[in-house]
Amino acid sequence: MDACSAVGRDIDKVLSKFTTYSDHASSTLGGLQANIESLKTDIDNVGYGDVSESQAMQLTQTLGRVKEAVSRLSIEHRDLHSSVSRVGKAIDKNFTADFGCLANDEVLTGDKQHLVNEVICQHFYREGLLDIAEEHIKETGLELPHEAREPFFELNRILGALKNKDLGPALTWAQENRDKLREQNSSLEFKLHRLAYISLLSQQPVNVSQAIEYARTYFTPFVYHHEKVIQSLMGCLLYVKGGLENSPYAHLLSPSQWTEICDVFTRDACSLLGLSVDSSLAVCVNAGCTALPVLLNIKQVMAQRQVHNMWNTKEELPVSIEFPDMCNFYLPNICFAMKLEVSDHKNKVKLIYCVVVKKSKIVKILVNSKLKITFYLLE
Amino acid sequence: MADVSSIEHPTLKVPYEILNKKFRLAQKTLDREVCHVTTAVTELERVLFTENRSAAQISTLLGGVVEKLNSFKRKAEEATQEEIECGRVVKRRVDHLKEHDSLNQAVVAEWKKSRLDRLLVEYLLRTGCYNTATKLAASRGIEGLTNLDVFLVAREVEQSLAARDTTKCLAWCHDNKSKLRKLNSSLEFNVRMQEFIEFIKGDRRMDAIRHARKHFTGQDTAHLPSIQRCMALIAFPADTEVCPYKDLLSGSRWDDLIAQFRGENLKLYQLSSQSAFSVVLQSGLSALKTPHCYRGSTGHNPDCPVCLRSLNALASPLPYAHCSQSRLVCNISGDQLNENNQPLMLPNGYVYGQKCLKNQTDIHNLTLSCVKLHEELDKASFKAVKVFLM
Numbered sequence: 124m125d126a127c128s129a130v131g132r133d134i135d136k137v138l139s140k141f142t143t144y145s146d147h148a149s150s151t152l153g154g155l156q157a158n159i160e161s162l163k164t165d166i167d168n169v170g171y172g173d174v175s176e177s178q179a180m181q182l183t184q185t186l187g188r189v190k191e192a193v194s195r196l197s198i199e200h201r202d203l204h205s206s207v208s209r210v211g212k213a214i215d216k217n218f219t220a221d222f223g224c225l226a227n228d229e230v231l232t233g234d235k236q237h238l239v240n241e242v243i244c245q246h247f248y249r250e251g252l253l254d255i256a257e258e259h260i261k262e263t264g265l266e267l268p269h270e271a272r273e274p275f276f277e278l279n280r281i282l283g284a285l286k287n288k289d290l291g292p293a294l295t296w297a298q299e300n301r302d303k304l305r306e307q308n309s310s311l312e313f314k315l316h317r318l319a320y321i322s323l324l325s326q327q328p329v330n331v332s333q334a335i336e337y338a339r340t341y342f343t344p345f346v347y348h349h350e351k352v353i354q355s356l357m358g359c360l361l362y363v364k365g366g367l368e369n370s371p372y373a374h375l376l377s378p379s380q381w382t383e384i385c386d387v388f389t390r391d392a393c394s395l396l397g398l399s400v401d402s403s404l405a406v407c408v409n410a411g412c413t414a415l416p417v418l419l420n421i422k423q424v425m426a427q428r429q430v431h432n433m434w435n436t437k438e439e440l441p442v443s444i445e446f447p448d449m450c451n452f453y454l455p456n457i458c459f460a461m462k463l464e465v466s467d468h469k470n471k472v473k474l475i476y477c478v479v480v481k482k483s484k485i486v487k488i489l490v491n492s493k494l495k496i497t498f499y500l501l502e
Numbered sequence: 503m504a505d506v507s508s509i510e511h512p513t514l515k516v517p518y519e520i521l522n523k524k525f526r527l528a529q530k531t532l533d534r535e536v537c538h539v540t541t542a543v544t545e546l547e548r549v550l551f552t553e554n555r556s557a558a559q560i561s562t563l564l565g566g567v568v569e570k571l572n573s574f575k576r577k578a579e580e581a582t583q584e585e586i587e588c589g590r591v592v593k594r595r596v597d598h599l600k601e602h603d604s605l606n607q608a609v610v611a612e613w614k615k616s617r618l619d620r621l622l623v624e625y626l627l628r629t630g631c632y633n634t635a636t637k638l639a640a641s642r643g644i645e646g647l648t649n650l651d652v653f654l655v656a657r658e659v660e661q662s663l664a665a666r667d668t669t670k671c672l673a674w675c676h677d678n679k680s681k682l683r684k685l686n687s688s689l690e691f692n693v694r695m696q697e698f699i700e701f702i703k704g705d706r707r708m709d710a711i712r713h714a715r716k717h718f719t720g721q722d723t724a725h726l727p728s729i730q731r732c733m734a735l736i737a738f739p740a741d742t743e744v745c746p747y748k749d750l751l752s753g754s755r756w757d758d759l760i761a762q763f764r765g766e767n768l769k770l771y772q773l774s775s776q777s778a779f780s781v782v783l784q785s786g787l788s789a790l791k792t793p794h795c796y797r798g799s800t801g802h803n804p805d806c807p808v809c810l811r812s813l814n815a816l817a818s819p820l821p822y823a824h825c826s827q828s829r830l831v832c833n834i835s836g837d838q839l840n841e842n843n844q845p846l847m848l849p850n851g852y853v854y855g856q857k858c859l860k861n862q863t864d865i866h867n868l869t870l871s872c873v874k875l876h877e878e879l880d881k882a883s884f885k886a887v888k889v890f891l892m
Contacts, residue, residue: 415505
């Protein structure tokens with residue numbers, strides 16, 4: 124964080140200097156004010172007569188100090204400017220001012236503007252910011268079909284209930300979509316029932332028979348897949364008297380169970396509805412923030428080496444971007460000889476060593492004796 | 503860390519510019535007040551010097567000095583407090599940016615979310631969706647981290663210009679006089695010219711001439727041709743068809759003024775004409791764009807942002823991501839297949855990662871169900887597969 128630390132240090136210096144200056148000004152001026160006030164009181168007491176020689180002397184001296192103090196304060200303030208401008212220089216040095224050179228003006232403007240607005244609006248719905256989305260629609264005159272909004276209303280309603288520890292809407296939804304969830308190998312419904320069961324056990328006073336009744340009714344269909352978990356859940360009954368928090372099952376009471384169920388629900392619901400798990404806009408922006416410094420760097424290097432036209436090839440970025448998180452949505456098969464993607468299956472050849480190569484290239488490789496790897500082309 | 507320094511320049515530069523402006527204002531105030539105090543003091547000193555000792559007179563003059571001194575102290579305090587507050591805004595933003603590097607994953611995730619909100623607020627402000635931007639900033643509590651105020655002040659000026667009222671714009675020009683002079687801005691001159699043209703339109707030619715006398719003399723010589731053209735307008739009626747005088751009378755000149763104001767406002771705060779959001783979005787789309795996204799709807803990954811209809815259309819003129827290596831990933835666990843996670847081929851031809859097959863066999867003892875085909879297979883028949891990735 125050198126960039127931030129550098130600026131942080133300079134701004135701290137500015138703040139401390141200003142505070143010192145302010146205190147100094149207050150005390151100096153306060154002292155002078157007090158002096159003058161007392162002198163004035165004395166002179167007022169003289170009434171209609173003349174002031175004495177000593178008073179006049181004192182007055183002259185004090186007035187001299189006043190003039191000197193105020194002009195000095197003004198000069199001291201002016202001297203602070205160098206510290207202030209140092210902050211500006213630190214910002215310019217450590218942060219890129221001109222990132223706009225990378226972007227193409229026409230890509231997002233004009234008739235494409237409504238697409239950007241659409242993406243932003245969908246993002247607001249996804250995040251549950253329904254009133255902000257409505258405001259956005261009003262201000263941009265966007266027309267979103269109702270079907271685009273419906274799934275998000277439902278999702279946010281259920282999530283809202285889950286955040287309030289109300290499992291009802293989620294359970295209804297899970298039961299309605301049981302078949303589709305099973306196809307996805309989702310254990311959402313079971314996890315919801317598990318949480319409901321734990322809640323029954325943790326409420327005071329505990330109604331054990333109610334909990335057992337719940338387990339009997341709802342756990343049975345899940346025994347095949349979740350046998351061990353159900354066994355441990357029934358084991359909880361042993362510790363009800365002494366309190367679950369003192370048992371080996373204390374972790375089941377943790378509030379992280381609730382955050383986890385929200386995540387599981389979001390993931391499964393989005394998967395079912397064919398939506399992406401995370402907001403597309405968020406993924407894209409995070410990817411862009413990772414990509415941007417790399418691209419700025421390469422642009423700088425190209426400019427230095429005076430390779431201006433390479434950037435204008437609109438086919439591919441000049442450099443590959445490494446994403447640490449799961450940003451790899453498609454797994455390309457790259458021909459190692461040509462460094463291009465092999466898209467068609469018929470072009471791909473799996474050799475005995477499982478090398479993926481474009482078929483037409485193999486002949487060239489065999490001919491080209493410079494390569495050290497030998498290939499055996501089986502008929 | 504690098505991505506912070508790539509796009510966060512405006513986040514820090516704008517409050518810095520505000521601090522700078524406050525500083526200059528404070529310095530002017532202090533100098534003015536010093537002048538007042540010094541004048542009052544000098545007056546009194548002069549009286550004392552003339553050996554006049556009348557207590558009443560001295561007391562009155564002294565009262566004047568006290569008043570000026572009090573005023574100086576008060577104004578100095580106010581100005582310094584405002585400067586400190588501006589400095590604190592810069593500090594708060596710097597501290598916020600530092601959180602990007604935190605070791606706590608939850609803090610970093612929260613920070614990224616906040617970054618997206620900040621980018622959105624700025625983009626919404628630039629495209630004129632002021633209410634949405636204000637609501638979003640308020641709901642996420644990020645007003646202090648965005649440059650909302652700059653754009654809202656600008657919006658007021660733009661609205662007044664759209665209503666053909668020049669007062670707010672001229673006030674803004676006066677407020678930022680020194681910086682605009684450094685930028686060689688012709689905004690104020692253009693506004694004055696527009697006022698002249700409005701006089702002509704309203705057939706108030708004498709007023710127009712008086713206005714010209716007041717504001718056009720003493721202008722830069724570079725403006726002389728425009729002034730001459732304007733003055734010639736006096737000779738033409740308001741509905742003339744003769745160009746270029748017809749264009750001068752056109753209402754679209756107000757839109758040009760608004761556009762010029764917007765540009766100058768951005769330059770004043772050293773903001774780029776492109777919003778950070780659009781730059782980041784384009785880079786992101788480009789970095790994620792693969793030919794798969796444009797091959798029709800089969801095999802679409804719903805998680806890929808570029809496959810979303812609207813983003814897909816936006817990304818089409820952008821370059822593809824550059825990929826020089828094949829990437830293979832275990833279908834069950836999602837981990838990469840590399841030297842730490844050797845690919846193993848099952849007899850049915852499917853290849854999975856060694857780590858995840860080990861986990862699976864622990865649970866189900868010696869046999870393994872192939873997840874894809876739900877077949878039971880014998881562990882002994884697994885073959886190691888070497889995959890060359892170059």
